[in-house]
Amino acid sequence: MELRSRSRYRGRYAPSPTGPLHRGNLRTALLSWLDARLAGGEWLLRLDDLDTPRNRAGAEDGILADLRWLELDWDGPVIRQSERRGLYASVLSALRRAGRLYPCRCSRRLLADISAPHGQPPVYPGHCRQRAPHWGFFQERLPSWRLRLAEGPLLWPERLGAPGRLDGTAEVGDVVLRRSDGFVAYHLATAVDELLFGITDVVRGDDLRWASGAQVAVMAELGATPPRYCHLPLWRDGEGRRLSKREGAEGVAGLRQQGLDGPAVIGLLAASLALVPDGSRISSAELLSELRRQPPQVAAAGRWPGLRP
Incomplete structure (x- = not known):
């Protein structure tokens, strides 16, 4: 790539x-635009x-x-992104051939039972990590495809607050890159596009700070460094x-x-x-x-x- x-x-x-777009979306757009133009x-x-x-x-x-x-x-x-599905599929195929992906058949009910700290997404505990891979239909369902994260910290630069740091296996977990319904997952598409378009700075809402770890993990698998992030405090009502x-x-x-x-x-x-x-x-x-x-x-x-x- x-x-x-x-x-x-x-x-x-x-x-x-x-x-x-609501007011918070518009404010993020304005600040992102100003940041680029300045x-x-x-x-x-x-x-x-x-x-x-x-x-x-x-x-x-x-x-x-x-x-x-x-x-x-x-x-x-x-x-x-809907016009770039072929590109994402190529990246998925390359990661699968390299042995970096595995099929996951965990149900939504099972995943919903995973506890997580307040405000944080749950960390996948690896139920399907060591199972024999079966990529085809089983009980009329396809599996999701997960990225097998390596141990160690995921690091990225933050322009507001402390530098980003999460432990890949303990705080992020194996990331879904293709959903069981066949849709390419958000983290893969976002990571690929940040890299291919040469994005240096991402200005977005603080509600997406949690997504940085997963996206940085994908970028690391592709041998690239992440952009700088500026996660903005959310605009809240009265x-x-x-x-x-x-x-x-x-x-x-x-x-x-x-x-x-x-x-x-x-x-x-x-x-x-x-x-x-x-x-x-x-x-x-x-x-x-x-x-x-x-x-x-x-x-x-x-x-x-x-x-x-």
Whole structure:
């Protein structure tokens, strides 16, 4: 697998077309875009649309329209993971031939019974690790494919908080790379795309920090180093609950119904990061220009004043 050079900053924004973007998604998009533009780099737009049963009709068009309305321009064509299935299948086949994968037939009920620390995903205990591999149908079901993780720490750079470190076998566990329904798993597709597109910096919500260990494990198997991560604290409502697409958290449509235009929405998002005073009206280009006039150690080093690990 030929990897793109990481000699220049290259970021990405990767929403899933499962519904409209809420305010937290929009804030992440804004900060990711600003981070790339302040570094003089590129900002790619990737749609993580592999899980087709969860995709919603019209969601992709809505995401693109919202970003354009906020004048968050991306570089190059839109990348759709659904158009890259053949590539992911090739990587899976190579890992299987190398003996790095094994079939897992554990049921959802069994996996649901695995306990985990509060807020952390459960760690697969390796029930199928030593069983004789059977890759075909059994009881009318195919197995999922798991990556056999090596012992030792998984390390990655974090721009907010302490450097990332998880023990591969004790804290991450053998990662599913292909689901039993045949769908390529999120961790494989994400890891492959970060590498092939030469992503240097990933700016995303803190709810995805747990995913870093699994994705870094895949990158290590492919002989590559991970990008730098900046996991943002989640935007929560007045009762401390995280915003959610499922609960219809307010996005562009709701904000526009309140009479807010693009500069007012950018001002709202930027004020939540302490980049501008409350009530500011400012376009994305104006905000970028203001930040560029700040001292270099503030404007380009990723030290956003409203963020705390």
